[in-house]
Amino acid sequence: MEELVSLCKRRGFIYQTNEIYGGLQGLYDYGPLGVELKNNLKDSWWSSMVYERDDVEGLDSSILTHPYVLKYSGHEDTFTDPLVDCKDCKSRWRADHVKDGICPSCGSDKLTDPRPFNLMFKTNVGPVDDGSNFAYLRPETAQQIFTNFKNVIDSTSRTLPFGIAQMGKAFRNEITPRNFIFRVREFEQMELEFFVEPGTDEEWHNDWVKKRTEWWENQGIARDNLHIIDVPKEDLSHYSKKTVDIMYKFPHGVEELEGIANRTDFDIGSHTRHQNEFKINSKVIDNEHSVTKLAIQNKQTNEWVIPFVIEPSAGVDRGVLALLNEAFGIEKLDNGKERIVLSLKPHLSPIKAAVIPLKRNNNELVSKALDLKRMLQKLKLGRILLDNSGNIGKSYRRHDEIGTPICITVDFQTLEDETITIRDRDTMEQIRISIKEASNYLKKNILYEW
Numbered sequence: 001m002e003e004l005v006s007l008c009k010r011r012g013f014i015y016q017t018n019e020i021y022g023g024l025q026g027l028y029d030y031g032p033l034g035v036e037l038k039n040n041l042k043d044s045w046w047s048s049m050v051y052e053r054d055d056v057e058g059l060d061s062s063i064l065t066h067p068y069v070l071k072y073s074g075h076e077d078t079f080t081d082p083l084v085d086c087k088d089c090k091s092r093w094r095a096d097h098v099k100d101g102i103c104p105s106c107g108s109d110k111l112t113d114p115r116p117f118n119l120m121f122k123t124n125v126g127p128v129d130d131g132s133n134f135a136y137l138r139p140e141t142a143q144q145i146f147t148n149f150k151n152v153i154d155s156t157s158r159t160l161p162f163g164i165a166q167m168g169k170a171f172r173n174e175i176t177p178r179n180f181i182f183r184v185r186e187f188e189q190m191e192l193e194f195f196v197e198p199g200t201d202e203e204w205h206n207d208w209v210k211k212r213t214e215w216w217e218n219q220g221i222a223r224d225n226l227h228i229i230d231v232p233k234e235d236l237s238h239y240s241k242k243t244v245d246i247m248y249k250f251p252h253g254v255e256e257l258e259g260i261a262n263r264t265d266f267d268i269g270s271h272t273r274h275q276n277e278f279k280i281n282s283k284v285i286d287n288e289h290s291v292t293k294l295a296i297q298n299k300q301t302n303e304w305v306i307p308f309v310i311e312p313s314a315g316v317d318r319g320v321l322a323l324l325n326e327a328f329g330i331e332k333l334d335n336g337k338e339r340i341v342l343s344l345k346p347h348l349s350p351i352k353a354a355v356i357p358l359k360r361n362n363n364e365l366v367s368k369a370l371d372l373k374r375m376l377q378k379l380k381l382g383r384i385l386l387d388n389s390g391n392i393g394k395s396y397r398r399h400d401e402i403g404t405p406i407c408i409t410v411d412f413q414t415l416e417d418e419t420i421t422i423r424d425r426d427t428m429e430q431i432r433i434s435i436k437e438a439s440n441y442l443k444k445n446i447l448y449e450w
């Protein structure tokens, strides 16, 4: 993990937030390369969840959330972790992160009994700060999908089965954030709520576990590093009939990357008005505040149904960490030296290609390279960088380290015959092609590689 964290900072993937003031625990910023990698991962998810299907709609809802949403979802009562205090050094710990009843900070065995600690952040809304006008920062993106259920049906005429996808920030006041960006207090989720007819839920659940596992493999995660586990009954969330976790072999251990839950009819059943008009299977809190019927009509039977929900829910930050860990390698070269290489799949690479003039101060070379960069940038494959550092060897090493799949060198021969050198990150092989072929070469190798 240390090598990876160091690379992330050195090359501009991830920084500790507010570092100049000593930082804030459990919060990180994504630098110039990190933001590209993260966006590419999210684009890939959105493409597979929304564009490549015809039964999923997208949503981007607000982060500040009405307290009733999180009351009826069960978060106000149950979204807690067990907290213990050390009576000697006054530090606070998540009870299940403390080994053998010993304070990890000072070694004291004088710990309080565990008590529930709610992980939601609250903030004041509007100019009066008397505690009565507050909202929560959403602890998951899912709830606003449920509260928009009727809006989406009314505006799209969807029938079951169909899904609503959303990516975005979620906030949890984790007691002990740890392991770099693995457990943080502000993170992003990629969540799909897939609404199905009761009775078809188990089949859909299996289907989504398979699809999501394949998707992670397509992002470049080795199947052997993914562990698919059934969450034991006693660990299931209050809404879940069954949850399957996709675990990844992170540098600190095998932990959850994505959870796929069968949330039954709990969510729509919780947020609908007139709950007693429907057959709701799960145990919901009596809702006295919802003003909207959240049900969908079966077009054949005309019956109003509260759908079951299958939810694949993945963490973007955990995805980034898994991808970086998977791609990071140190290779021994024939000349006895080593190179660091980040073998990201090209669709995820922060920079798709670097165009490098052989000599830094040569106007003709630099101008030719700039023309080429502009031409390739127009393909809209992602970032094409003009790397005018003037040292080809160093540029190649730097681009290996940040995962750029293709380096293109513009040299004196280019000025004569309009050819360029293409260097492949993984094989380090070089070929010469004409500038005319460059667009197709890039499209073939960046777009269609996976």
Ligand code: GAP
Pocket (backbone or CB within 6 Å): 139, 140, 141, 142, 172, 174, 181, 182, 183, 184, 185, 187, 189, 191, 256, 257, 258, 259, 311, 313, 314, 315, 316, 317, 318
């Ligand atoms: N809507 C269901 C839900 O939020 P979850 O298992 O609590 O379920 C889903 O979270 C995913 O969000 C996790 O699999 C993980 O990838 C990510 N996640 C949860 N808490 C996180 C944290 N504190 N830091 C980073 N990622 C987190």
